Amino acid sequence: MDKIVIQGARRLKGEVEISGAKNATLPIMAAALLTDEVSRIEGVPRLRDVQTMIRLLRVLGAKVDFSNGALEIKPSRTLKTVAPYHLVSTMRASFCVLGPLLARLGRADISLPGGCVIGARPIDLHLKGLASLGASITIEHGFVKARANRGLKGEDIYLGGKFGSSVLATANVLMAATLAKGVTYIENAACEPELVDLADFLVKMGAKIQGQGSHLIEIRGVQKLHGAKHRVITDRIEAGTFMVAGAMQKSNDITIRNCNPEHNHALLDKLQEAGIRVRRTKSTVRISRHGKLEPVDVTTLPYPGFPTDLQAQLMALASVTPGISVITEKIYPDRFMHVSELNRMGANIFLEGSSAIVHGKSRLSGAPVMASDLRASAALVLAGLAAEDKTEVHRVYHLDRGYENIEEKLLKLGADIKRERE
Numbered sequence: 001m002d003k004i005v006i007q008g009a010r011r012l013k014g015e016v017e018i019s020g021a022k023n024a025t026l027p028i029m030a031a032a033l034l035t036d037e038v039s040r041i042e043g044v045p046r047l048r049d050v051q052t053m054i055r056l057l058r059v060l061g062a063k064v065d066f067s068n069g070a071l072e073i074k075p076s077r078t079l080k081t082v083a084p085y086h087l088v089s090t091m092r093a094s095f096c097v098l099g100p101l102l103a104r105l106g107r108a109d110i111s112l113p114g115g116c117v118i119g120a121r122p123i124d125l126h127l128k129g130l131a132s133l134g135a136s137i138t139i140e141h142g143f144v145k146a147r148a149n150r151g152l153k154g155e156d157i158y159l160g161g162k163f164g165s166s167v168l169a170t171a172n173v174l175m176a177a178t179l180a181k182g183v184t185y186i187e188n189a190a191c192e193p194e195l196v197d198l199a200d201f202l203v204k205m206g207a208k209i210q211g212q213g214s215h216l217i218e219i220r221g222v223q224k225l226h227g228a229k230h231r232v233i234t235d236r237i238e239a240g241t242f243m244v245a246g247a248m249q250k251s252n253d254i255t256i257r258n259c260n261p262e263h264n265h266a267l268l269d270k271l272q273e274a275g276i277r278v279r280r281t282k283s284t285v286r287i288s289r290h291g292k293l294e295p296v297d298v299t300t301l302p303y304p305g306f307p308t309d310l311q312a313q314l315m316a317l318a319s320v321t322p323g324i325s326v327i328t329e330k331i332y333p334d335r336f337m338h339v340s341e342l343n344r345m346g347a348n349i350f351l352e353g354s355s356a357i358v359h360g361k362s363r364l365s366g367a368p369v370m371a372s373d374l375r376a377s378a379a380l381v382l383a384g385l386a387a388e389d390k391t392e393v394h395r396v397y398h399l400d401r402g403y404e405n406i407e408e409k410l411l412k413l414g415a416d417i418k419r420e421r422e
């Protein structure tokens with residue numbers, strides 16, 4: 001296993017290029033199963049989660065080629081319909097093959113995704129939505145078994161859960177509905193940009209979809225979809241992580257290229273409130289920090305609210321912002337594994353229910369820390385960049401699930417960072 005070693009308190013300056021969005025790529029790869037024709041997906045990041053999805057598509061009977069950032073996917077006419085435990089359990093997004101397999105082949109046996117370190121992650125909304133389209137669903141021996149022998153039928157579906165809309169449940173139902181008979185309405189649909197990108201890809205495949213990006217999506221079922229070519233959007237969470245990196249220390253000045261500032265509105269607003277200078281064009285954001293920062297209060301919410309996937313990174317920033325910041329997690333109330341690790345670096349954070357009360361300081365001190373999940377790992381790297389002396393982030397395989405070449409990108413910005421074998 002690798003670790004990342006950082007000598008902190010180096011000024012960051014220069015430009016960084018953002019990669020394609022992981023959370024757009026994964027459901028789009030699943031959507032390619034809705035046809036037996038070839039699809040080409042460009043701008044794909046080289047990440048562990050993408051490799052896992054490639055393995056799953058191959059197990060299901062698709063030919064997949066991945067070179068120069070482009071995926072070519074050619075599903076066979078008679079796909080296999082069983083998604084095994086050893087793949088689905090390592091990555092929840094693989095549960096997204098359920099909708100396409102059910103819609104195209106009338107059956108799917110998908111392993112339950114299982115527990116997750118960021119808290120409970122139920123699948124009731126996925127199942128509710130697909131059952132509304134006429135699938136019969138049972139759970140047996142750790143597998144979701146879905147059947148639709150006579151095909152799926154369009155329906156008016158309310159897809160809201162305890163914590164609001166669900167990104168991947170909306171994706172699963174949206175994909176299934178493209179081949180259902182009649183019209184489907186998804187109410188309380190998720191509006192995340194990655195879902196809009198999925199819908200755009202489906203439209204290129206011949207699907208009839210309206211309302212993507214709003215809470216009401218209309219899907220008119222068609223008999224067949226065809227292969228399509230698509231370039232995925234850039235990764236707003238990676239972009240947001242670099243925006244926070246730029247804010248972590250006085251006199252940092254970095255330009256984030258190949259991003260869509262619109263997708264990071266909530267974060268940029270908070271950074272400006274904290275006192276960061278933000279200059280944006282259509283596809284770049286320049287972040288510079290001069291004076292002192294002010295603490296900020298943040299609550300995570302579905303898009304366009306502040307994303308849960310940037311909560312840990314913002315907490316790293318709050319830890320080095322003198323004053324009290326309150327960070328409330330409304331999507332995954334237990335997503336706070338980074339708190340104890342940030343405290344090891346000298347932060348002063350305590351939890352009160354689903355809120356973290358952060359007593360910010362002017363400096364953290366480097367320490368050995370343990371990454372627990374993808375975004376927590378990113379937060380520890382950010383903390384290490386701003387801390388005095390050496391920080392070692394262990395178990396960095398989490399980071400490789402979602403950040404393409406993160407050390408190279410940070411090195412180019414002037415960080416003192418390297419990867420070592422444990």
Ligand code: EPZ
Nearest residue numbers: 023093121122123124125126161163166167168309331374
């Ligand atoms: C997606 O997960 C992302 N994953 C997550 O990214 C992200 O944190 C999350 O959306 C929220 O934005 C991918 O896109 C691959 P949800 P998803 O269903 O779709 C509850 C990362 O670091 N819920 O929108 O699985 C759920 O418990 C990650 O890249 C139900 O109650 O999340 C949560 O409270 C990790 N029943 C809320 O909805 C369900 O059936 C939103 O979760 C499904 C979800």
